[in-house]
Amino acid sequence: MENEVGKSVDNQMDKYIVTIMGKSESQMDIVEKTTKSGKKPWSFVAIGLAVLLLLMTCAAVALVILYASSRGSYYGTNSGKICTTPGCVTAAARIIQNMDPTADPCKDFYQYACGGWLNRHVIPETSSRYSIFDILRDELEIILKGLIEQRDSLPLLEALRMVGDWPVASADWSKTKEPSWSMEENLSIMNSRFNKRVLIDMFVWNDDRDSSRHIIYIDQPSLGMPSRDYYFNGDNYQRVREAYLQFMITIAKMIREDKNMSKDDSFVQEEMAKVMEFETEIANATTPAEERHDVTLLYNKMTLAELQEEFSFNEFNWTFFIQRIMSSVNVQVDPEEEVVVYGMPYLQELKAIISKYSASTIQNYLIWRLVIDRISSLSRRFKDARASYRKALYGTTLEEARWRECVSYVNNNMENAVGAMYVRETFAGESKRMVRDLIEKIREVFVETLDELQWMDKASKEKAREKAMAIKEQIGYPDYILEDQNEKLDLEYANLNFSEHNYFENILENLRAGAQKSLKKLRERVDQDIWIIGAAVVNAFYSPNRNQIVFPAGILQPPFFSKHQPQALNFGGIGMVIGHEITHGFDDNGRNFDKDGNMLDWWSNFSALHFKEQSLCMVHQYGNYTWELAGGQNVSGISTLGENIADNGGVRQAYKAYLKWLEQEGKEPKLPGLNLSHKQLFFLNFAQVWCGSYRPEYASQSIKTDVHSPLKYRVMGSLQNFEAFSEVFHCKKGTAMHPAGKCRVW
Known part of the structure; x- marks a missing residue:
């Protein structure tokens, strides 16, 4: 059914595990998690x-009456050809409540089966959809005991320093950081330290052609918005795009203020507009999902040396990049290490894109992609800053209760x-x-x-x-x-x-x-018994x-x-x-x-x-x-x-x-x-x-x-x-x- 190792489980499941039902919105908002990790x-x-x-769901009143009439007998009785056990009565009540018996099942069976449910249920203001699955998921969640202490943006600022800081919110970035800026270094830190893959999606997973072993995969990345369509199409997509850019600008301003930097709205707007332009080009370079349907065509195995020869851009060192990631777990790779490249068309486009933008714009984008994932873990003012974006994207007007976020x-x-x-x-x-x-x-x-x-x-x-x-x-x-x-x-x-x-x-x-x-x-070796x-x-x-x-x-x-x-x-x-x-x-x-x-x-x-x-x-x-x-x-x-x-x-x-x-x-x-x-x-x-x-x-x-x-x-x-x-x-x-x-x- 519900889409996310090496990749987040959300991403892994989308690519490698097929489900009966898609991820819920709360799962999309939750911090990326890894399969059986962390x-x-x-x-x-x-x-x-x-x-x-x-x-227990549905027909509580019917059950109470039934229990009273059956004098404490859990199973009740089957009189004639009508089942009167609690299980049958509960099921019957649920089915009747969900139905619309006035609908013609031969014209619209969905209305016939679900019309009653649709009439009785209103989508909560915190949700973008509401279904039987969402109700059952809600019933799995309970309140965590205790309170979670908030310390506003301080922990985020400390995290940003680990990955080279945010140029748009750093007064001296071009002087102190840019001269030694390394794309390989920063991308590897994002990957190994924060489990975040931006620009290049590098992860470890089962080798498609040998399910007993693991191998490194290189693929096109995910985007800041849900799909590439949001970067080009009109109507609601354009409204989301505008809200997304404003969200970028607002968060960048907030971080500048928290770092006691001078207010310079025009500078922030210009810098984040460049980031949006950069991400739009990245989105355009990605292959649409409809064209990535045949996994046999995606699979291209080569050595790191061959990868370097095939996809060299701005002196990007693939072996160094991957070694920096793998060194976090004391694993050594060399130019003869085999990798599987899924995103060949994307990598062919990436060189031209990278060459057009400055290090500060690329770094601004990397940090933005890290920040947007952490908003849910920050204080209320950060969540308030994304309210307009969430309204445009999901149609929601309220945030989930804090306890529900924590339980999820x-x-x-x-x-x-x-x-x-x-x-x-x-x-x-x-x-x-x-x-x-x-x-x-x-x-x-x-x-x-x-x-x-x-x-x-x-x-x-x-x-x-x-x-x-x-x-x-x-x-x-x-x-x-x-x-x-x-x-x-x-x-x-x-x-x-x-x-x-x-x-x-x-x-x-x-x-x-x-x-x-x-x-x-x-x-x-792959553990086939792991859940x-x-x-x-x-x-x-x-x-x-x-x-x-x-x-x-x-x-x-x-x-x-x-x-x-x-x-x-x-x-x-x-x-x-x-x-x-x-x-x-x-x-x-x-x-x-x-x-x-x-x-x-x-x-x-x-x-x-x-x-x-x-x-x-x-x-x-x-x-x-x-x-x-x-x-x-x-x-x-x-x-x-x-x-x-x-x-x-x-x-x-x-x-x-x-x-x-x-x-x-x-x-x-x-x-x-x-x-x-x-x-x-x-x-x-x-x-x-x-x-x-x-x-x-x-x-x-x-x-x-x-x-x-x-x-x-x-x-x-x-x-x-x-x-x-x-x-x-x-x-x-x-x-x-x-x-x-x-x-x-x-």
Whole structure:
């Protein structure tokens, strides 16, 4: 599902791990974190966090009545063919509240399934979107005990000195710093000390062609704004661009004032305008996401010596740059070190750009990119300074409560420590067994369905079967986090030095440790058993480098899963998620990797050609969806292709697995208050996990940056392609939900 080692987890997941749901806005705002990196000591967590408590959702009144009537019996009774257990009543109440029964399911199934939810929920002023996922994520967060001490800009000023200071806010920078300024030096400090990659994205990750080892990657960088479109397009993009520049100027002025420098507004405006011009050229040099879809074309392996010969600009020394980064973890590299270059077109453009700008402008940009990430960790006046930018970008008018920011940060950066607390408090151990059983049922269906595919030959089907059977699963949480006297868990945080009084410095310490934990992997073998995410996460993941699916404890709750709700809902919820993640192993990116996680072409020419033809159908289908909320822009059928293939395959496999379950176990009793068959309930719950709404500003952003289609079209697109849905809801051919033309890959 939700996109971020060597890179931040946000970045890593975007590039290497595919998800069922994109990152939430709070995750985007939170300081970059590293995969399994930069955690605080277990003792710090135990003192600093209260117990994580998962709140029960929906139908509380119905449950109270039911408990009273059943005289304390938890399971209630099944009278006749109506299920009256607490789990069934809770599920029925949730489904009824979310529905709009006045809508025609054959015209707009999303409105039918989610209309009630959309009417009852208003997007909070602190949020850019609000969905079932966001509600469940909110319920994972609790208030941290104690207060966080603020010391205004002092810790930030100390951090800036480590990376050569900020020219726009330094009276003598051109005299004292510029003569010895080194791009390699400053970029390496940003990377190794602050886990921040600017201008050049250098990180360590699994080698795509050899999943057992790590290798250095060189890629085009992220940008200050969400995507390159914000630097060129009009309408809302222009408003965001103007607010972004004003944000730059305001922060630069504030830092000058804090350093007791003379007020010179015109100088600051001129300098930051140059920074904006520089970043716009960098954005223009980056390759659009739509053109970076084929990982096999991105992968270019070469030695550092070859990299130096191919991409030399302004005497930039690649070996020195990378050695400076790796020396932070005592790893030596030489000119024969192999690297993988993903961003070839970008590096070819970078030389001309760098030559046009002064050292002070480039340094101003580097520092700005460091500062913007730290705003959330500073005092209120800094957050107030970005309010206009956030309003233009997200449509939000209020900041998150401080406690919520802190809880999100701790959960994102201390995954296993927090995960242990969450699991102890809320997670039923039996869920692991039940979900593992669902995985096997849906995997079995995926393999069986291969025989239905006319576009794939026998040899490729056999390879696909082998890969599907080799998919490893991780469910709930890593077992070791619950051990007593947990030395392994303590070791994850052993190299961190924190102070309970210095929140900002703790974050910097976390960034340093995260970067170092990632970088030192270069000389380590890949640990295939390590978890790529924490337990207290409402999401699910597939890693092509590991051929592995992951279902954290956080998503194993209603509406996705509960041992107390009908199996129709479990198959339509977590079953669909399981099918989605399995199918990611065979989408337009995952299909390039074999059963061992190596980028290897296992397809016959016949099957590869027809896969592309089948995929093109979905590219056109989703590319024709117009999203009015995003100013009438069309969904990108290319950028969202992988997720659309996974959605379509996931719901198809889960439904077929449910039919097999019915054959073996027999019909389930109906839910109270709902005159719907369980086949209909399967599709209803599938749709309802995607109930949600967006602000227009965020819609304009996500349509350019999110690899998932908008929530509505994830539901509509998948069901329009599935004949079984039309049969279950008796939709006539030619209606919106039963079009004559249908797309299918898996």
